[in-house]
Amino acid sequence: MTSNDSGTIPDAEPLAAAADLGTALRELIEVSVTTTVAAAEVRGAAELVRQATERLAVARRSPAQLPALDDLTRGRRVFNPVTGVGSALAPPLVVHRDGDGVVAQVTLGVAYEGPPSFVHGGMSALLMDQLLGSAAAAAGLWGMTAHLELDYRGPLPLETALSLRAGVAESSGRKSVITGTIALADDPDRVLVEARGVFVMPRPEKVDAYFGSITDATGRHTPPSRPSDATAVDERS
Amino acid sequence: MTSNDSGTIPDAEPLAAAADLGTALRELIEVSVTTTVAAAEVRGAAELVRQATERLAVARRSPAQLPALDDLTRGRRVFNPVTGVGSALAPPLVVHRDGDGVVAQVTLGVAYEGPPSFVHGGMSALLMDQLLGSAAAAAGLWGMTAHLELDYRGPLPLETALSLRAGVAESSGRKSVITGTIALADDPDRVLVEARGVFVMPRPEKVDAYFGSITDATGRHTPPSRPSDATAVDERS
Numbered sequence: 001m002t003s004n005d006s007g008t009i010p011d012a013e014p015l016a017a018a019a020d021l022g023t024a025l026r027e028l029i030e031v032s033v034t035t036t037v038a039a040a041e042v043r044g045a046a047e048l049v050r051q052a053t054e055r056l057a058v059a060r061r062s063p064a065q066l067p068a069l070d071d072l073t074r075g076r077r078v079f080n081p082v083t084g085v086g087s088a089l090a091p092p093l094v095v096h097r098d099g100d101g102v103v104a105q106v107t108l109g110v111a112y113e114g115p116p117s118f119v120h121g122g123m124s125a126l127l128m129d130q131l132l133g134s135a136a137a138a139a140g141l142w143g144m145t146a147h148l149e150l151d152y153r154g155p156l157p158l159e160t161a162l163s164l165r166a167g168v169a170e171s172s173g174r175k176s177v178i179t180g181t182i183a184l185a186d187d188p189d190r191v192l193v194e195a196r197g198v199f200v201m202p203r204p205e206k207v208d209a210y211f212g213s214i215t216d217a218t219g220r221h222t223p224p225s226r227p228s229d230a231t232a233v234d235e236r237s
Numbered sequence: 238m239t240s241n242d243s244g245t246i247p248d249a250e251p252l253a254a255a256a257d258l259g260t261a262l263r264e265l266i267e268v269s270v271t272t273t274v275a276a277a278e279v280r281g282a283a284e285l286v287r288q289a290t291e292r293l294a295v296a297r298r299s300p301a302q303l304p305a306l307d308d309l310t311r312g313r314r315v316f317n318p319v320t321g322v323g324s325a326l327a328p329p330l331v332v333h334r335d336g337d338g339v340v341a342q343v344t345l346g347v348a349y350e351g352p353p354s355f356v357h358g359g360m361s362a363l364l365m366d367q368l369l370g371s372a373a374a375a376a377g378l379w380g381m382t383a384h385l386e387l388d389y390r391g392p393l394p395l396e397t398a399l400s401l402r403a404g405v406a407e408s409s410g411r412k413s414v415i416t417g418t419i420a421l422a423d424d425p426d427r428v429l430v431e432a433r434g435v436f437v438m439p440r441p442e443k444v445d446a447y448f449g450s451i452t453d454a455t456g457r458h459t460p461p462s463r464p465s466d467a468t469a470v471d472e473r474s
Contacts, residue, residue, distance in 0.1 A: 017276035017283070021269055024286040025262075028293070029325045032258055033316040035293035036305065039254035045289035046254070049261040052282035056265070056272035063347050063354055063395055068273065079270040081349055081357050088266045089326055089348055110300050111326055112318055115461060116451045117300055120318050121382035122366030129359030145358035149386035155447060158300055210392060214353045224352060 015069050018078055018086035025088035030109040061217070068217035072224070075137065082130035093127060093164070095134045101167025102135045105185055108158055118155035119162075124182060125150055127164065128195035132178040135166035136199050141176045142224070143199030154192040161185035166195075174201040252306050255315055255323035262325035267346040298454070305454035309461070312374065319367035330364060330401070332371045338404025339372045342422055345395055355392035356399075361419060362387055364401060365432035369415040372403035373436050378413045379461070380436030391429040398422035403432075411438040 028049075035042065061067065069078040069086070081089040091112075095104045106127070114120030129148055136143055156162060166180030175198065182193035202210060211223035265286075272279070298304065306315040306323070318326040328349075330341045343364070351357030366385055373380055393399060403417030412435065419430035439447060448460035 014276045014279070017279035018269075021279050021283040021286065024283040024290070025266065025269065025325075028286050028290045029262065031290050031293045031297065032255075032262065033304070033321075033324060034297045034300070036296045036298050037293055039251045041292050041295075042251070042254035042258050045292050046258040046261040048285045048289040048292075049258065049265050052285040053261070053265045053268050055278050055282050055285075056268045056274055058278075059273040060268065060271045061273050063271070063350075066353060067270070079348070079350070081351075082359060084270075087270060087348065088262075111316070111324065113300075113316070114318075115381060116303060116448055116459075118447070120363070120366070121370075121385065122319060122363035125362035125366055125385055125387075126357070126359035129357070129362055133358075144352060144392065145387075145389050147386070147388050148358065148362055149384070150362075150382075151384050152382050155381065210355070211353055222353075 011069055015078065015085075018069055022084070022086045022088055022090070022092070026091075029088060029111050033111050033113075064213045064215065065219070066214065066216050066222060070216075072216075072222065080130070082127060083134070091127075093130060095131065097138055098165070099167075100139065101165060102131060102138050103166075104131060104164045105161055106164065107161050108156075110158055113158060115155065117158055119158060121152060124152070124156060124193045125195075128166070128180050128182065128193065129197065131164050131166045132180050132195060132197040133199065135168060135178050135180065136176050139168045139171070139176075141168065141171055141199065141201070143174070143176055143201045145197055146175075146200040147198040149196050151194045152192070153194065154190075156182060156192055157184075163188045169196075174203070175199070248306055252315065252322075255306055259321070259323045259325055259327070259329070263328075266325060266348050270348050270350075301450045301452060302456070303451065303453050303459060307453075309453075309459065317367070319364060320371070328364075330367060332368065334375055335402070336404075337376065338402060339368060339375050340403075341368060341371075341401045342398055343401065344398050345393075347395055350395060352392065354395055356395060358389060361389070361393060361430045362432075365403070365417050365419065365430065366434065368401050368403045369417050369432060369434040370436065372405060372415045372417065373413050376405045376408070376413075378405065378408055378436065378438070380411070380413060380438045382434055383412075383437040384435040386433050388431045389429070390431065391427075393419060393429055394421075400425045406433075411440070412436070 078086040081087050083093045084090045091106045093104045112123045163185040169177045169179045178197045180195045181191045216222040315323040320330045321327045328343045332339050332341045349360045400422040406414045406416045415434045417432045418428045453459040
């Protein structure tokens, strides 16, 4: 997905198309929660959305089969609901390495609102869970969330650049403790949300139980087994 | 929004249209992450989505103005990203009173995936933050999340009915502690996610600072001040 190889990897255009649809959907979602047009226009938009769904629904993978666009060896999960360029639910968060940890900047629109004009508290939790996992992956660890806790020191305004950071606090055996913060991008030292997560790599028998039926797009069995399988870090940074 | 008054409330058709668009978008999002059609078809779907955006973008509210469809006196927040029928990000969670607490059932599609075939851990946090807030509201309390913690005892499968519960554990002054759980709907006693939240009602001066510029659709100043302003509980149950 780096710019200099996009002409050579075989799935460049499918990936670009998925990202294009993700972008278009994000714009539509934001407009759909702020529009003041008449109901008939809203119904007209819904009809166009249904036409789009019809075009895409003619061929679908099963949930046990990973998307053809995902590349676990490169940590690419195109439809991840926080970082995926192809996910309309995702802002998306673009995660970069920074020293021993990871950072991300994101601006959230009205679609992510909880209290009037502020980001939904649960959205901060969603973003931090993903970023803590990304920090684990960036440090060569892998795990599933066992415990997550957040302290909210102040509300996060919508439509304002936010700065997110995370890094490994401690790690031993199958268990890692990851911490992270959210602040305004232009006031990065005043922490508004503080997060701490405990990530645990499942024992092999659990991996089999959880992911025994997962295959890649070719039908090959593909359980998560590497740090990059759980979360993606943009290696361009 | 109860069926027997939908013919009499003036915004019945705008509300139905917003819910129709929300439903259509949810279906499109789910198909967009599972489709295996060619890139040209994905581009075609994106073009239809852009046409829908154009129709809706001709008139928009400002973020400081609440949607005309919201009714804070009835706890109706149509575009809430967890419970809003008009929000494409929301499953949506339909919350009902149950004894002293609240319950909800939801089935999450592939768009909500974290580890292959399981719900993203951060999505569980998003849902629980909302449900804990709904439990506070149902008990006549109001507050913003100050602390949220979750213990993950087992992964939540996609495309499987989940049962969520929450209730007030303790409350004194401006502070409430709310607890909640997620389990499979057909195995409700085996808790897979456990949540605990501390909600604090902001002091009046904080309410002014946070929400001083918020107005309703008519331009009238409307800061959150009642339990129902923060979260919606479906009173039909």
